[in-house]
Amino acid sequence: MQDLEARSGGVWRPSPGSVYPALAQLEDEGLVRAVEHGGRKQFELTDEGRAHVEEHRERFGTPWETVGEGVPSELHELRHAGQALAVASMQVAQTGTKAQLGEARRILEDARRGLYRLLAGDEPSGDEDAQE
Structure with missing residues (x-):
């Protein structure tokens, strides 16, 4: 595989x-x-x-x-960025303090919400917390 x-x-x-x-x-x-x-x-x-x-x-x-014909290079770059994020998340999960774990969770949730806003076509306002 x-x-x-x-x-x-x-x-x-x-x-x-x-x-x-x-x-x-x-x-x-x-x-x-x-x-x-x-x-x-x-x-x-x-x-x-x-x-x-x-x-x-x-x-x-x-x-x-x-299978990869016609796939834009940006997709490969996004995949690598996602993999690097997963590795960093696992490092925090393995060695982070309780406070670091909470902050890491918040960062990941913000990233997830930001990606969905991107797909929805929403423009970033700069004050993301005010929208929630």
Whole structure:
């Protein structure tokens, strides 16, 4: 899943709920098999799976390359900013004081409200607390 996300430039982030059922089906069909590598389960194509891919290569294409086509660079930048915010939030959650936790929650709530105002087309007034 991390490999797919990296190959797609962060645009395609499949969830375990979509990946594992698909892998189970491919395994049932004999196209992939689970192997143990360093205590982790990984999947690889079987000979039948390789033949199937070669037979349908043109139809399959390279999904992680096409999924990001036409996606503006601003979306990637927004995704990275959101990830950096999540990391900072977790650091406060792990090491912050009670007061810092409360202030961090307020900051995140303000950011969430600001994003919804942005989508609604509201102009920022500079005094956000007065509107609530």
